[in-house]
Amino acid sequence: MSDTIYVLVTGANRGIGRATVAAMLDERDDTHVFLGSRDAARGEEARDAIDDEHPGAASRIEVVQLDVTDDESVQRAAETIETTIGDESLYGLVNNAGIGDRNADLRQVLDVNVRGPRRVCEACLPLLDRSDGRIVNVSSAAGPNFVNECEAEHRDFLTDDEVTWKAIESFMAECLEAADEAGDFESTGVGDGRAYGLSKALLNTYTMYLARNHSDLTINACTPGFIETGMTRPMAERRGKDPEELGMKPPEEGTTAQMFLLFGDPEGSGWYFGSDAERSPLDRYRAPGDPPYTGD
């Protein structure tokens, strides 16, 4: 590992991504963070805000325009990173960018939450440190909750550690076709009918696939927990409740698992972790503080 630890975080202009950048800069003085933002100006604003809270941090932040649904943008971001790091390696990649399913259809949700991390991984894999590099895919408990509601065939597929990307592609195509026929994904009866849950279940499946194919990297997925952000705040507003009353925590408390998977010593690769940084199963919910999943 070089003296400077280079890490890319996608969707880092707000919410959990921004908090993850701040945590990395605050807890380690050897980090240089590429703050991915699909809108460069929003990325600059986030950098300034982090600098206000952590004076001097801006000199260790480089904003990179990065829309995870846009091949060219992803490629350009990887080239920018390559230029900055020169002969050194990218230590970490945090695939944090994501969208919910309230205002987006299945196609969009899969494009951002599943194909997005895949695009960024493909572009960044050649840059990653092959002795100790890390990829962290920010998933959600909605994934295991979705799998839990699946019929056996789908559950077996989504938890298959021999899965291939081609099979993941086919599964997404089948779900899209079924949703087109039924009018929406909810009416297909697959899993719990949530596009977001399907996307995060597939992100966990993809994480297994990626880890199996890159055994020289440590690649895991995690949920950040139930965190008050632009994604979840509307949920509280709809219910007329305070986010805290619903159990949402501030973004600063949504980085524990990501920080552990980046800088700690996870025992495995291709696993999914809860917000308490302990391993969780892919097919059912494990609450933070409950005994870790042992793989049985």
Ligand SMILES: NC(=O)c1ccc[n+]([C@@H]2O[C@H](COP(=O)([O-])OP(=O)(O)OC[C@H]3O[C@@H](n4cnc5c(N)ncnc54)[C@H](OP(=O)(O)O)[C@@H]3O)[C@@H](O)[C@H]2O)c1
């Ligand atoms: N909040 C929770 O309770 C919770 C729970 C479980 C998992 N998660 C996961 O945590 C991650 C972060 O979510 P959050 O709660 O912090 O939500 P958020 O505040 O809505 O932030 C989402 C981030 O993703 C970015 N993004 C969306 N589409 C993008 C695209 N096409 N390309 C690049 N960036 C894109 C957004 O950029 P713009 O500002 O440009 O829109 C924003 O920076 C997501 O993967 C989410 O699924 C959150």
